[in-house]
Amino acid sequence: MTKNKLKTEISQKKWLRSPFIRAFAALVFVLLLGVIFNADGAFFKWDTHRDMLRHISVFAILGCGMTLVIITAGIDLSVGSILGLTAVLFSIFSLHNAWSPWVTIPACLIAGTACGVISGGLTARFKIQPFIATLAMMVFARGVAKWASGGQKISTAVLQPDGNYHYTPVPPIFNVLNSKILSDNIAVVTIIFLACIIICWIILAKLKLGRYIYAIGGNEEAARISGIPVFATKLLAYGMSGLFSAVAGICQAVQELQGDPEAGMTYELTAIAIVVIGGTNLMGGRGGIGLTFIGAMTIGYLEKILSINAVGEASRLMLTGTIIVGAVLFQKARR
Amino acid sequence: MYGSERIKNKRDGEDNNRKILLRMENIGKSFSGVKVLDDVSFDLKSGEVHILAGENGAGKTTLIKIIAGVHTDYEGEIWLEGQTVKFKSPHDAARKGISTIHQEMSLINSMSVEDNMFLGREKTHAGLWVDYHTQRNQVRSLLEQMEVDVAVSTLIEQCPLSVRQMIEIAKALVNEARIIIMDEPTSTLSDSEVSRLFEIIKNLKNKGCGIIYISHRLEEIYRIGDRVSILRDGRYIGTSTPQKLPPEDLIQWMVGRRISKHFPERSPLIGKECLKVENFFLPDPAGSKSWAVEDFSLCAHSGEIVGVAGLQGSGKSEFFNGLFGTYGRAAKGNIFLDGKPFNIQSPGDSINHGLALLTNERKNTGLIPFMSITRNVSLASLNKHSKWGWIRSQSEESAAAGHAKKLRIKARSLDQEIDTLSGGNQQKVVLAKWLETQPRVLLLNEPTMGVDVGAKHDIYALMNKWTAQGLAILLITSELSELLAMSDRIIVMHRGRRTAEYSGNEATQEKITRASMGETEI
Numbered sequence: 011m012t013k014n015k016l017k018t019e020i021s022q023k024k025w026l027r028s029p030f031i032r033a034f035a036a037l038v039f040v041l042l043l044g045v046i047f048n049a050d051g052a053f054f055k056w057d058t059h060r061d062m063l064r065h066i067s068v069f070a071i072l073g074c075g076m077t078l079v080i081i082t083a084g085i086d087l088s089v090g091s092i093l094g095l096t097a098v099l100f101s102i103f104s105l106h107n108a109w110s111p112w113v114t115i116p117a118c119l120i121a122g123t124a125c126g127v128i129s130g131g132l133t134a135r136f137k138i139q140p141f142i143a144t145l146a147m148m149v150f151a152r153g154v155a156k157w158a159s160g161g162q163k164i165s166t167a168v169l170q171p172d173g174n175y176h177y178t179p180v181p182p183i184f185n186v187l188n189s190k191i192l193s194d195n196i197a198v199v200t201i202i203f204l205a206c207i208i209i210c211w212i213i214l215a216k217l218k219l220g221r222y223i224y225a226i227g228g229n230e231e232a233a234r235i236s237g238i239p240v241f242a243t244k245l246l247a248y249g250m251s252g253l254f255s256a257v258a259g260i261c262q263a264v265q266e267l268q269g270d271p272e273a274g275m276t277y278e279l280t281a282i283a284i285v286v287i288g289g290t291n292l293m294g295g296r297g298g299i300g301l302t303f304i305g306a307m308t309i310g311y312l313e314k315i316l317s318i319n320a321v322g323e324a325s326r327l328m329l330t331g332t333i334i335v336g337a338v339l340f341q342k343a344r345r
Numbered sequence: 346m347y348g349s350e351r352i353k354n355k356r357d358g359e360d361n362n363r364k365i366l367l368r369m370e371n372i373g374k375s376f377s378g379v380k381v382l383d384d385v386s387f388d389l390k391s392g393e394v395h396i397l398a399g400e401n402g403a404g405k406t407t408l409i410k411i412i413a414g415v416h417t418d419y420e421g422e423i424w425l426e427g428q429t430v431k432f433k434s435p436h437d438a439a440r441k442g443i444s445t446i447h448q449e450m451s452l453i454n455s456m457s458v459e460d461n462m463f464l465g466r467e468k469t470h471a472g473l474w475v476d477y478h479t480q481r482n483q484v485r486s487l488l489e490q491m492e493v494d495v496a497v498s499t500l501i502e503q504c505p506l507s508v509r510q511m512i513e514i515a516k517a518l519v520n521e522a523r524i525i526i527m528d529e530p531t532s533t534l535s536d537s538e539v540s541r542l543f544e545i546i547k548n549l550k551n552k553g554c555g556i557i558y559i560s561h562r563l564e565e566i567y568r569i570g571d572r573v574s575i576l577r578d579g580r581y582i583g584t585s586t587p588q589k590l591p592p593e594d595l596i597q598w599m600v601g602r603r604i605s606k607h608f609p610e611r612s613p614l615i616g617k618e619c620l621k622v623e624n625f626f627l628p629d630p631a632g633s634k635s636w637a638v639e640d641f642s643l644c645a646h647s648g649e650i651v652g653v654a655g656l657q658g659s660g661k662s663e664f665f666n667g668l669f670g671t672y673g674r675a676a677k678g679n680i681f682l683d684g685k686p687f688n689i690q691s692p693g694d695s696i697n698h699g700l701a702l703l704t705n706e707r708k709n710t711g712l713i714p715f716m717s718i719t720r721n722v723s724l725a726s727l728n729k730h731s732k733w734g735w736i737r738s739q740s741e742e743s744a745a746a747g748h749a750k751k752l753r754i755k756a757r758s759l760d761q762e763i764d765t766l767s768g769g770n771q772q773k774v775v776l777a778k779w780l781e782t783q784p785r786v787l788l789l790n791e792p793t794m795g796v797d798v799g800a801k802h803d804i805y806a807l808m809n810k811w812t813a814q815g816l817a818i819l820l821i822t823s824e825l826s827e828l829l830a831m832s833d834r835i836i837v838m839h840r841g842r843r844t845a846e847y848s849g850n851e852a853t854q855e856k857i858t859r860a861s862m863g864e865t866e867i
Contacts, residue, residue, distance in 0.1 A: 218731045225724060228713035235671060235710050236725040236778065237693035237704065294716045 016205035029289040033304040036241050036337040038309045049318040058318060064197035066310030070256040072281035075251030077302045081286055083227040083294025084133060088147035089255040089281055093274035094127045095155040096259030101269025104181050111183040119256045125151050126252020127245055134244035155271040164269035187264040190287045196283035199261045206254055210299040223247055226292030284309055287337050366426055366524055366555040373420035374407055381407050385581045387574060392677035394546060394569050397544045397559045399576035399599050400797035405559050409526045413436030413445040444522030446530050450774050454502040459484050461501055462516045487515050492541055506533045507657045511724045526557045532794050535657045543569055561797055563592055575599055589686035600799045608830035609806050616647035619817050624680030627667040637663040639841040645817040652820045652832030656861050660841035661821050662705060665788045670695045671704040696725055699785035703775060703792055711775040714764040718756055719745040721763050721774050726781045746862040748777035753803055769800030805831060825854050839863040
């Protein structure tokens, strides 16, 4: 009798302690806000949800790579700049040079991955703190983006030698990636975002690489002595973050129909917020991609609800900041 | 079920002349519904060393955390010098004269010795400016008294483990507490340092302080204990004076079963040579220009336990780490594994060649705290448990379950995070990790550190079993009795060099101590 009672008590507590449940509770809270402040029923229309998903996709894709890096007990500040750089490269290649997407997309992905690998190498080989190494990459990649674009937005308007603008036709790849499918019910970028989540889930939950990532974040020295290739794993984690940033960069370019060298400014902070709201610990070793997904939904809905209720930008920012703190405190309280 | 235990409860060794400093009655404490302390009573008199004994997980640490104000939510009552008290925080307890020497070091690595000693209670002018002058003098005289040779401005991270432990002790003393709690203070100390600590304890007793002392070393219980109280599975078993409680009974009180001998009988079957190390050199990893290990050589046969003895700083740990590849190619020497030359490269490479290293810092280099038992066990052999980079979870789960059974790991579930286990069980998990790599040569650095009597006995029996299966074991341990009982051969190091080698029969404490001080006998 007492034993049974004890057992259920334990399982209840365990259930409450699960970070997944806690993150989910925060999301449910935000959704409830949406149900209450439904802006004359706008919140109950699928279009609202579809647009939210489309809007959050780019940030969430950055959050995927950020999750991998944060679990290694690192951080990647360069994701926004890499997004900007790859958006510019993608636009130059496909709008100005009219290259085939079969060349353009791999080229951009390689460029993004290379940026990530470099900052990963700096932290892993030379023991530069991740914050500093990726801060340097953030500045550097932004510089490359401005240099490649000449500081101009790369759009369909191409300046001719005679001083006139010639408008190139929009390549089909832009329309394909920026369309909505399933009778206009979901955006292609959202599908890409979900694919990234699944890839990260496989890496973290199923692959040896994922185990290495958790082990390094949990205790790097113990991982090294257990024969785990710390250098290669870190290189891969940061490289992957660069890769996802490049994916996000391409999505951004097709949505804006241009490559803006200023694109992605402060996106790294949103990506970090998504990961942290999900409940992945900045100290490393704990967390997961499912949490990041929930975090992305929480932030996405929060912004959407505020915007459909026509809350002004100033109040929106202040409310978002407050709610981030609230969500994190709520998660801590149950720990 | 508990009835038979209750009968055994005794309260021997009452000496009513001394003042009672601390009394705790009917203390209970639960963590998430699990009772870890149940109706425990305890008291401490001035001028005595009261030993708290029991296996890992018996609730000793929880009990002292209640005394030290770490856990503020408990059942029962506490009296401090006749007054009921309820501490609000560790700070509150410290102000009321209770000082704790923690098992898990509470020092801040990036701060100096001096700053650590006064952390949180800095001497100040007008409550603002730190009075470094007074602080420094106080620290210097205290360290001098304790014969710790370290500059007060040294950063903690630059101090070796044993010095850190002495500083941890000094930190508790600088507070001028009435009640001092020592949680396994000697586990990282050398013999001479232990003697100095016991000298300090004697002084404290004369000053009228009461000391609560936790130890897993039986000899210490008999050497310094005035009274000993035993806990088992969160319950109070009894109190006695050590003189009235012979070791067999003490162990029975602690373990709940009778262990006839502390060390199991060893009958080694020595096979052919499987590790040979010649001309081993390792530069000082800390960066000074001297050698940590110089021209060292040793061999080990299959089925053999070779003890490596030496004082702290003799280079024995560095030798293990270097041989295993922790310092990469900095370690050099002619090494042969099963007759084949072996070049030290990295831990991963050494594991593939059949070496395994149990380090003496379980927390820092042994386990991954937030990972489950299963994942900690499979960590060093993931190649075996994966295919094309995909982890086969069934394979690792069954491996972990097998080890948990053989090593008697006590856990609710193998999915439990490892930092929820007691020290002894954590150590068994780390051992399981290394066994899972199927090593030929096992390097064990302090395998029984912070491990209770029952688990120690288990580990000794396992070492015998593994060697019977053909493994070679190199063993470092700061407990001389353990070294003498378990080793078939003992090699002594002094300042990175080899000073003596004894067979198991001819080795004695005196010979080893002399050779560790540098007397050569080769």
